Structures are given as structure tokens and as C-alpha cells.
Amino acid sequence: MTSNARVVVIGAGLAGVRLARRLGELGVPALLVGEEEQAPYNRVLLAEVLAGRYAPEVIALPAPDGLVRTRVTAIDRAARSVSCADGTRIGYGTLVLATGSNPVLPPLRGLFTEEHELPEGVHAFRTLDDCLGLAKAVRPGVRAVVIGGGLLGVSAARALAVRGAQVVLAQQAERLMERQLDPSASRLVHRHLTDLGVEVHTECRVRDVRSLGGAVRSVELADGYALDADLVVLACGVHPRTGLAEAAGLAVRKGVVVDDELRTSDPHVHALGDCAQHDGTVYGLAAPALEQADVLAELLAGDTTARYTGTRSLTRLTLTGAAGPTGPDSPFGPFDLAAFGETEARPGDDVVQLADATRGTYRKVVVRDDRLVGGVLVGELGTVGALARAWEGAEPLPLGDGPLLHLLTNDGGF
Numbered sequence: 001m002t003s004n005a006r007v008v009v010i011g012a013g014l015a016g017v018r019l020a021r022r023l024g025e026l027g028v029p030a031l032l033v034g035e036e037e038q039a040p041y042n043r044v045l046l047a048e049v050l051a052g053r054y055a056p057e058v059i060a061l062p063a064p065d066g067l068v069r070t071r072v073t074a075i076d077r078a079a080r081s082v083s084c085a086d087g088t089r090i091g092y093g094t095l096v097l098a099t100g101s102n103p104v105l106p107p108l109r110g111l112f113t114e115e116h117e118l119p120e121g122v123h124a125f126r127t128l129d130d131c132l133g134l135a136k137a138v139r140p141g142v143r144a145v146v147i148g149g150g151l152l153g154v155s156a157a158r159a160l161a162v163r164g165a166q167v168v169l170a171q172q173a174e175r176l177m178e179r180q181l182d183p184s185a186s187r188l189v190h191r192h193l194t195d196l197g198v199e200v201h202t203e204c205r206v207r208d209v210r211s212l213g214g215a216v217r218s219v220e221l222a223d224g225y226a227l228d229a230d231l232v233v234l235a236c237g238v239h240p241r242t243g244l245a246e247a248a249g250l251a252v253r254k255g256v257v258v259d260d261e262l263r264t265s266d267p268h269v270h271a272l273g274d275c276a277q278h279d280g281t282v283y284g285l286a287a288p289a290l291e292q293a294d295v296l297a298e299l300l301a302g303d304t305t306a307r308y309t310g311t312r313s314l315t316r317l318t319l320t321g322a323a324g325p326t327g328p329d330s331p332f333g334p335f336d337l338a339a340f341g342e343t344e345a346r347p348g349d350d351v352v353q354l355a356d357a358t359r360g361t362y363r364k365v366v367v368r369d370d371r372l373v374g375g376v377l378v379g380e381l382g383t384v385g386a387l388a389r390a391w392e393g394a395e396p397l398p399l400g401d402g403p404l405l406h407l408l409t410n411d412g413g414f
Contacts, residue, residue, distance in 0.1 A: 006030070006094065007031070007093065008030070008033065008094070008095050009030060009033065009096045010244070011098030012098075014044075015273030015292065016096070017040045017064070019293040020032040021064050022294060024064050026298075031090065033067075033090070034068070036127060036129070039061075040067070042061055046155075047159045048159075049132075051159035075095065076248075077269070079091075080268060093268070094270065097271040097275055098271070099242075101126075101275065102239060103124040103236070103237075105124070105236070106236050113214060120211075120214055122216050122234065125233050125234065135163075137231055138163045138164075138231065140163070140165070141165070142164075142230045143227075144166065144167045144168070144229065144230065145232050145233070147236060149171025149177065149200070149235075150178075150237060153176075157193055170206050173203070176193075181339055181343060181376055182376055184353070184355065185339070185378050188379070206220070207220055207222045210226075238274065241275050245271065248269075254277050255282040256276050257277050258278050260308055261296075262278070262295065272289060273292065278292075291308070295307065313340075315338065315340065317335075317337050318336050335379075336379065338388075339375070340391055341374030341375065343366065343375065343376045349373070350366075350368075351365070356379075360379050362378040365387065371396060372387065
């Protein structure tokens with residue numbers, strides 16, 4: 001069976017859904033193909049579902065009409081069609097790859113069973129199915145080990161802790177979220193998790209997953225120390241999902257290579273979101289994916305001037321309150337952080353920091369040549385909008401009495 005559509009979008013995540021909806025609004029026929037059985041959803045909010053804050057339906061995305069649920073298995077660029085697992089072939093005038101990314105599965109001994117499956121109790125944390133499987137398995141007192149202390153690992157560890165699990169977080173780097181945060185902010189995240197009862201190990205390498213009867217029983221560290229585990233969460237990062245593009249002969253490096261029109265090495269194929277590499281960068285974040293979708297929609301609707309020139313993206317982690325005692329000093333209350341640009345200063349940079357150890361808040365900005373080049377905020381994000389605008393604009397800051405301190409006032413100093 002063969003069908004045809006002017007634009008076919010492979011992938012029903014944030015980027016693919018946004019593109020299909022914008023094309024619909026602009027009157028461009030588009031077909032969205034997604035392989036997950038679940039309705040499209042906002043992946044950014046999976047930790048809130050795991051924590052019990054949101055039901056799965058709350059994070060659902062408004063999908064465009066005509067979503068096709070199947071898995072694309074191959075791209076035939078010569079025939080301009082794609083083959084699907086259900087036997088159908090779909091013709092396209094323009095193809096868009098929004099295939100996202102896959103979780104990194106670390107090379108640990110014992111990670112897979114003889115059937116090449118993850119042992120019972122070992123979970124990646126990337127899809128809604130992953131999240132629902134974890135939510136079903138977690139209960140008060142369950143012993144959980146989270147491997148990876150980046151943004152995803154911190155989110156998963158906190159969510160499991162507020163559900164009553166006994167959580168150990170194993171991070172190979174010297175501090176939590178080392179790619180986004182400076183040491184002071186990282187220490188606050190560490191303290192927040194510790195206050196929730198999470199046992200945090202940094203500079204700690206996991207080497208072995210031990211199972212019995214097909215179910216995980218412990219995790220062994222490189223120094224030989226064993227952590228008992230009923231659950232293991234793999235939060236070791238993601239890598240672009242480029243298999244379809246590679247098999248079709250498209251240019252792939254870290255991701256599918258695209259130009260400022262988000263066009264691949266084949267002019268009839270575009271890519272965006274986590275799978276795309278633009279100007280050497282694979283973003284792997286929601287904001288650039290949405291911006292790329294908006295630009296590509298304009299291009300495909302006939303705006304020949306639309307271009308994607310990159311995104312100065314801000315990393316934000318917002319963990320809302322959960323079950324447990326509340327109050328300004330409660331670890332169960334909301335926890336917010338944001339980071340952007342260069343959070344570590346170079347020689348000659350101007351830096352201003354405001355910290356309140358009692359309240360667990362921290363704000364810092366880095367200024368170079370009268371321009372804001374980075375910042376990090378933990379606990380109080382009232383200034384984040386003004387700071388982000390100043391950073392994204394890359395314009396000289398307004399000068400006056402105490403300009404750096406004004407950047408961290410409640411109104412951002414503007």
C-alpha cells in the first residue's frame with residue numbers, strides 16, 4: 001500500500017508535532033509519523049510524571065490530525081518514499097527527520113541478559129513507557145540506583161526520592177550537572193538531593209550490574225563496593241538517532257548535518273531537533289528544537305528568507321512540589337534552577353554573586369567587555385527573563401551605578 005503527502009515528518013516528539021501543527025496553520029499538507037503507542041507528549045515533563053505530580057495525560061501534546069502510528073524502517077531517496085514496519089509505503093515531496101535521540105547505555109558488565117534485554121528492574125529514562133515502567137516499580141523503601149548525575153539523573157533521583165525510594169545517585173564526574181552549573185550551584189543541587197535522603201556519590205564509576213534470576217540485585221562500583229538495588233535507572237545522556245539517515249546515505253557526523261535551511265545533503269530531506277547537527281552543534285534541548293520547527297515551517301510554506309542561525313539556549317530545571325512536608329525550607333517544595341552561556345569566568349571577566357546559604361539560593365552573572373556572557377540561578381528565578389534577554393541580545397549592558405548588581409535585582413535591572 002502506498003500513500004502520498006507533500007511533507008512527511010518522521011517523529012512525533014516536541015519538534016515533529018510543532019512542525020506539523022505549524023504547517024497545518026500555514027495551509028501546507030503534512031503527514032506526521034510516530035512510532036510510540038502513546039499519544040505525543042512533552043518529554044521535558046517526564047520527571048514530574050515519575051514524581052506523581054502529573055498524570056500522563058497532562059503532558060500530552062495536541063497532535064495534528066492524521067497522525068500515523070508506525071515505525072519507519074527505510075528511506076528510498078530515489079523513489080522519494082519511506083517504508084514502514086506495517087508494510088505501508090509513504091511517498092513524500094519533502095521529508096523531515098525529527099527522529100530525536102536514544103538513551104546512552106553504558107558499557108557495563110551484566111547490563112544485558114542472554115536475550116539481549118535489560119534485566120528486570122533496569123530502566124532507561126527517555127520515553128513515557130520508560131517513565132510508566134519506573135512509576136509502576138517504585139514504592140516506599142525500594143532501593144534505587146541512578147547512574148548519571150546530569151540534568152536527567154538529578155531529575156530522576158529527586159522524583160524517586162519524593163516517591164519514598166531509597167536512592168543512591170552515582171556520578172562519574174566530580175560534581176553534579178557539571179556541564180551546566182558552576183561548583184557553587186552544583187553544591188546546592190547536591191545539598192537539595194541530600195536533604196531529600198538521596199545518597200550522592202561523585203567521581204564514582206559503575207562497572208557491573210549484577211542480576212539473579214533475570215532481575216537486578218546490585219550495582220558494583222569500580223572500587224569493588226556493591227550497592228544493593230531493586231531498581232537501576234540509566235541516566236547517562238543521549239545520542240542523536242541517526243540510523244535511518246545513515247542507511248539512506250545522508251551526511252551524518254554527531255547528528256544529521258543540516259544547513260541554515262535545515263536541509264540535509266539531500267535537498268528533499270530536512271532534519272531538526274535532537275537528531276540534527278547545525279553548524280557543528282547538536283543541541284538536544286527543547287528550545288532549539290521548537291525554534292527550528294518554526295523556521296522550517298516558514299520555509300516549507302514558501303518564505304524563502306527564513307533561516308535558522310542557531311539558538312542561544314538556556315537550561316532550566318523546574319521541579320514542582322511533591323508529597324511530603326511543605327514550607328520554605330522543605331526539600332519537598334519546588335526547586336528551580338537556570339543556567340546559560342559561560343558560567344565559569346575567564347581572567348579579566350567581571351562577576352557578581354549573591355548567595356543565601358540559609359535559603360539555599362544562589363545567583364551569579366559573568367560579564368565580559370560590558371556584555372553578559374553567562375549566568376546561573378538556583379532557588380530564585382525572578383530575574384531569569386531579563387538576564388536571558390540581555391544574554392541572547394549580546395548587546396552592551398546599560399552602564400550606571402552598580403550595573404552588575406542591578407542585573408541580579410528582582411526586575412533584572414532593566
